[in-house]
Amino acid sequence: HHRDNVIFGGRGMSLEETINDSNVYYRSQDRAVIYKKPTPIRIVKVDYPKRSKATIKEAYFQQASTTDYNGVYRGYYLDFEAKETTNKASFPLKNFHQHQVDHFKRCLAQQGICFTIMRFSSLERYFVTPASLLIDYWQLQETNRKSIPLKVIETQGYEIQAGFHPALDYLKAVDQLIQHSTQTNSKGGKI
Amino acid sequence: HHRDNVIFGGRGMSLEETINDSNVYYRSQDRAVIYKKPTPIRIVKVDYPKRSKATIKEAYFQQASTTDYNGVYRGYYLDFEAKETTNKASFPLKNFHQHQVDHFKRCLAQQGICFTIMRFSSLERYFVTPASLLIDYWQLQETNRKSIPLKVIETQGYEIQAGFHPALDYLKAVDQLIQHSTQTNSKGGKI
Ligand SMILES: [Mg+2]
Ligand SMILES: [Mg+2]
Numbered sequence: 001h002h003r004d005n006v007i008f009g010g011r012g013m014s015l016e017e018t019i020n021d022s023n024v025y026y027r028s029q030d031r032a033v034i035y036k037k038p039t040p041i042r043i044v045k046v047d048y049p050k051r052s053k054a055t056i057k058e059a060y061f062q063q064a065s066t067t068d069y070n071g072v073y074r075g076y077y078l079d080f081e082a083k084e085t086t087n088k089a090s091f092p093l094k095n096f097h098q099h100q101v102d103h104f105k106r107c108l109a110q111q112g113i114c115f116t117i118m119r120f121s122s123l124e125r126y127f128v129t130p131a132s133l134l135i136d137y138w139q140l141q142e143t144n145r146k147s148i149p150l151k152v153i154e155t156q157g158y159e160i161q162a163g164f165h166p167a168l169d170y171l172k173a174v175d176q177l178i179q180h181s182t183q184t185n186s187k188g189g190k191i
Numbered sequence: 192h193h194r195d196n197v198i199f200g201g202r203g204m205s206l207e208e209t210i211n212d213s214n215v216y217y218r219s220q221d222r223a224v225i226y227k228k229p230t231p232i233r234i235v236k237v238d239y240p241k242r243s244k245a246t247i248k249e250a251y252f253q254q255a256s257t258t259d260y261n262g263v264y265r266g267y268y269l270d271f272e273a274k275e276t277t278n279k280a281s282f283p284l285k286n287f288h289q290h291q292v293d294h295f296k297r298c299l300a301q302q303g304i305c306f307t308i309m310r311f312s313s314l315e316r317y318f319v320t321p322a323s324l325l326i327d328y329w330q331l332q333e334t335n336r337k338s339i340p341l342k343v344i345e346t347q348g349y350e351i352q353a354g355f356h357p358a359l360d361y362l363k364a365v366d367q368l369i370q371h372s373t374q375t376n377s378k379g380g381k382i
Contacts, residue, residue: 030301033297033298033303037228038231040229041232041247054251056247057249059246059247070261070262071261071268072268072301075268075303076266076268077267103224106218106221109221110223110224110263111263112263112266
């Protein structure tokens with residue numbers, strides 16, 4: 001692959017910053033309402049000083065029980081993780097956790113649109129990869145391989161095209177995922 | 192109103208605890224995937240002691256930019272606030288903030304199902320009140336009244352019926368809201 005001319009607007013930003021930036025843009029344009037969920041924190045001690053604001057003095061990070069992002073787009077519930085790898089030929093499953101896979105399964109059962117935004121940082125390529133593909137590989141990882149081949153992601157995922165504004169215009173790839181999901185849904189439900 | 196026999200499972204719990212408890216139940220039954228969003232916190236100082244977990248030593252509460260809860264149910268994006276009053280005849284608008292109203296407007300534009308779970312604690316009555324009703328009263332509060340009459344909420348909202356398990360079975364009222372929203376939606380969209 002020669003992709004030297006591919007340029008994304010978010011150069012120099014982390015993947016999360018790039019997505020957060022795009023979400024601000026999408027909200028400002030009334031395209032979608034998507035937020036990163038705050039990190040859950042267990043607060044143990046808070047000071048309430050007079051005439052100044054409450055200060056948390058002791059707290060601990062908690063294990064998240066869901067995924068990074070969720071929101072609403074064109075009547076659809078979106079739920080996704082953002083992950084990156086320096087690998088060039090496959091995406092390692094060790095980037096994911098059991099609770100994320102479980103959450104995806106629950107949301108898919110409710111007809112949510114679930115996916116991972118995968119960044120191959122060495123290639124500067126981004127994909128919207130359906131959660132169903134992750135779940136398939138996750139469930140077979142004990143006996144099968146422990147990563148998803150890029151070749152498979154190229155086929156079953158939706159590549160995000162380069163652009164400047166927003167930094168990562170992932171909703172176009174999500175449109176393709178939605179179209180595919182609504183076509184293949186056999187439950188007779190809304191999607 | 193004589194409602195002495197009305198009993199909710201969550202007696203003694205706060206409104207939020209009651210809803211959180213119901214959400215755990217709904218997830219366990221694969222009925223819906225709904226979570227309370229964590230409080231956003233700005234972390235200033237973290238200690239990383241050897242052989243024990245990271246301790247947040249200085250942090251501050253941040254103003255939330257959205258609402259309390261969101262999630263997915265039967266293909267619909269749900270977004271809601273939980274609020275209570277001791278008033279008996281109306282629900283005061285001062286319980287709400289501009290950012291919550293703005294967030295509801297954005298989510299409605301994306302065809303989300305948006306509402307408030309209102310608790311009249313002196314009456315022990317609960318309603319799923321459409322966000323559109325709140326928005327209407329909010330926009331008129333400078334010239335009109337500063338609360339929503341219970342009579343109006345009884346008509347335009349959906350009362351949550353008493354039950355034991357889950358503590359607050361609000362999805363039945365949400366079903367009614369969804370049915371009404373999908374019937375009256377004139378945009379030709381999905382809902
Ligand atoms: Mg992530
Ligand atoms: Mg609240």
